[in-house]
Amino acid sequence: MSELRFENVTVRYGTGRRALRAVDGVSLTVPPGQVVGLVGESGSGKSTLARAAVGLAPLASGRVLLGGQDVVHRARGGGHRPLQMVFQDPYASLDPRMRVGDSVAEAIPRTGPSDGAGRRAEVARLFDLVGLDAGHALSRPAELSGGQRQRVALARALAGRPSVVVADEITSALDVSVQGTVLNLVRDLQRRMHLGMLFISHNLAVVRYVSDVVAVMYLGRIVECGPAHDVLADPQHPYTRELLAAAPQRDGSAWADTGQGEGAVTEVDPPDPHHVPAGCRFHPRCPVGPLVRPDRAECLTLDPTPGSAGRVHGAACHFAADRLPPPGTAR
Structure with a gap:
């Protein structure tokens, strides 16, 4: 098993005044054998970070490491491909002219079965693994339902024998x-x-259903990250609380606010990502920020990210709770 780690990753599109930092200095770790759920609204940079992980979006700065090795320079060879990606649209990620069994067989490493019978048996095993009948191997993508195509995409990713999967x-x-x-x-x-x-x-x-760790992304940055239960039970960033309030619970109700919601500023349009707000990036929409509480003027000019390591869940918010010191440490 390998750890996937993003170290201060920045991805930039365009140049000059219209340059866009889709991902801006993101550091995030996917521990071996765990699911890290990355959540955020459209345009927050989630998919760009995913594409950066597999080399589809060039890095402006930073590194992506898999098992301690830079994924850009990692030797591929003919063995297993330890990092695989499953895309949002299964129809677009499969060749419409190929039978889906051939698409999956194409991803089997050269160190796997080399003869036709062996590869067909491996395809049948992978199809069974994702709950598809082996007979579907002769179908083309257009002949399958959306759910079946996504299962084929999963089988194709698993064919590379990965240790980490990016699911976008x-x-x-x-x-x-x-x-x-x-x-x-x-x-x-x-x-x-x-x-x-x-x-x-x-x-x-x-994300709540599948994840061990939850990371929340807003305008290209991680604004909160921690164990899923802790983040969902005690969110520290106002943006996380807004996402939770919009997510229905099992009983159909909304998440119960902690009494910190004071305004409806979040109903305004998101900022232009080409012109990121100064200070806290969320302050133009924050229901507990300076547009609602004038005493919190520091949000207008001071970026909360540099001090996030000292706050609970690494929250990029000036008013998130401070992280408690280790037991026995003088305060």
Whole structure:
């Protein structure tokens, strides 16, 4: 098993005044055998970070390490491909002219079965692993349903024998009736195969269901990160609280606020990512920020990110709770 680690990763699109930092100085770790759920609204930089992990988005600065080795320079060879990605649209990620069994067989490493019979048997095993009948191997993508195509995409990713899988919004293009089945499959495969996984979604209810760790992304930065239960039970960043308030609970109700909600500033349009606000990036929408509470003027000019390591869940908020010192340490 390998650890996937992002170290101060920045991805920039464009140049000059219209340059956009889609990902801005992100550091994040996906521990071996655990699921890190990355959540945020559209345009927050989640998919760009995923593409950076597999080399599809060039880094402006920083590193992406897998098992301590830079993924850009990691020797591929003919063995297993330790980092695989499953894309949002399974139809776009599969060659429409190829039978899906051939698409999966194409991803089997050269160190795997070399003869036709052996590769067909491996494809059948992978199809069984993701809950597909082996007979579907002769079908083309257009002949399958969306849920079946996403299972094929999962089988193709698993064919590379990865230790870490990046799953980018893999249920958002599916019917609601199919999403739960695919999520159950993903969670089961991850536990049985002890995979590390970066699971990306804009839906906090989905992330809650599959994740061990939750990271919240806003305008290119991680604004809160910690064990899933802790973050969801005691969110420290106002943006996390807003995401939780928008996510329905199992009983159909909304998350119970802690009494900190004071305004409806979050109803305004998100800032232009080409012109990121000074100070705290969330302050133009923050219901407990300076537009509601004038005494919190520091949010207008001071970036809370540099001090986030000293706050609970590493929250990028000036008013998040301080992290407690280790036992026995003088305060």
